[in-house]
Amino acid sequence: MTLLLYGAYGYTGELIAREAVDRDLDVIVAGRNGTKTRGVGIQLGTESRVFPAEDAADNLGGVDAALNCAGPFVETYEPFVEACLESGTHYLDITGEFPVFDALAERDREAEKAGVCLLPGAGFDVVPTDCTAGHLHDRLQGATHLRLGFEAPTSVSGGTVASAIEHASAGGKVRRDGVVEEVPLSGESRTIDFGNGPKHAVRIPWGDVSTAYYTTGIENVEVYTAMPELAARAMEVSQPVSTLLSVEPVKRGLQALGRQLAAGPSETERERGRTYVWG
Ligand SMILES: NC(=O)c1ccc[n+]([C@@H]2O[C@H](COP(=O)([O-])OP(=O)(O)OC[C@H]3O[C@@H](n4cnc5c(N)ncnc54)[C@H](OP(=O)(O)O)[C@@H]3O)[C@@H](O)[C@H]2O)c1
Missing domain, CATH: 3.40.50.720 (NAD(P)-binding Rossmann-like Domain)
Structure with a gap:
């Protein structure tokens, strides 16, 4: 092949x-x-x-x-x-x-x-969380609500930053009664034990909101990621500014900056980093 x-x-x-x-x-x-x-x-x-x-x-x-x-x-x-x-x-x-x-x-x-x-989505977004969704659905046939979450190492690549900026002005996303709805970014938080102690986690517009519905048929889907409370608060406070990202030159400028500044996880981080998935 x-x-x-x-x-x-x-x-x-x-x-x-x-x-x-x-x-x-x-x-x-x-x-x-x-x-x-x-x-x-x-x-x-x-x-x-x-x-x-x-x-x-x-x-x-x-x-x-x-x-x-x-x-x-x-x-x-x-x-x-x-x-x-x-x-x-x-x-x-x-x-x-x-x-x-x-x-x-x-x-x-x-x-x-x-x-x-x-x-589409044949990377970390959404393979491990989609497998978790499929597994949970097998174990809990008839479930009506699905909550997924993950805790990942913090450093990301420039392309990931650029892609996040590309869609930041679109806000958060959840699926309710089968339909994907726009919700405030960082509008919801909860404490999740990913298997290594309780962590503060915030709701994010992760791809499973779209894909888990096709995998499981469950009509209500939310995804959370671990984020220190201070960082989550900063995201909430800066939310009004995110509308600026719909202005094309502002978006392009920040994407270029993001590409320069975010080098991506180092070899050591890739070798030693651990990611936890929860549902
Ligand atoms: N699903 C996952 O788990 C996962 C993991 C990591 C990354 N990602 C996603 O994968 C994408 C790439 O990430 P990365 O870290 O590899 O970024 P990167 O280092 O910036 O690489 C992006 C690559 O795509 C090319 N490219 C970008 N826009 C293009 C366009 N319009 N036409 C042709 N080529 C274009 C770039 O070429 P130029 O340098 O010429 O622009 C570069 O080769 C991002 O969207 C990121 O969010 C997904």
Whole structure:
């Protein structure tokens, strides 16, 4: 099976490319910057393809599955999905973005007809929490409410910051009676024991609000993450400012800053960090 990995010189894309090569998968690395893409290809000894996401249709020859690691994904998923449906190529990405989950759920029939899998959210968002949701549903058939939570190491990559900023002005999200509703960001908090003592946790607009409904059929879904009370309070107080993020130049400026400042977890953090999932 040949896997084309787009966004291969990003923090996450490169880690996945290395892992895929270590596992002897047949990988093609791809991205929009020629020097960086070819650099990763040379390091890993793989073929490289350089193209903007909009040109995905011309670049999937000989590819069985495309894994998109170039986010914010609202800007990249569409041409890939169109090209994958057209060419009979499976599509995966590592998004956590609601508009992408919702758009791809709508295209289920087309995917079935084309004989391909459209699988957004194949990263930490939402695989472990979705497995927890599925497990809880198996154990508690007939459940009407689902609460999920996780505690993760705090350092994140620049792309994750940029993607969070991309959607920050959209506020929080919960699913009520089957419908995804907008709620105030950080509007709800609770104490959760993730297995290592009670922690303060706040409600966040995590991808499971969209996806757990498809996995379990449960119509009321909320997701929480561990956050020190002080940080949660700061988020609450700064909420009115988040509307500024709908102003395009402000958003772009902060995204560029976020990309520069957030280097992503170090090798040691990746090796030693622990993440806990709760439901
Ligand atoms: N689900 C999960 O568990 C998980 C985990 C980590 C990250 N993520 C998500 O994955 C995405 C990437 O994160 P990262 O940490 O790897 O970020 P990163 O280091 O900033 O890398 C992003 C990559 O995507 C490319 N890219 C961004 N926008 C593009 C566009 N419009 N067209 C073509 N290429 C584009 C970048 O190329 P340029 O440098 O040329 O812009 C770069 O190669 C983020 O959305 C993040 O939230 C998800």
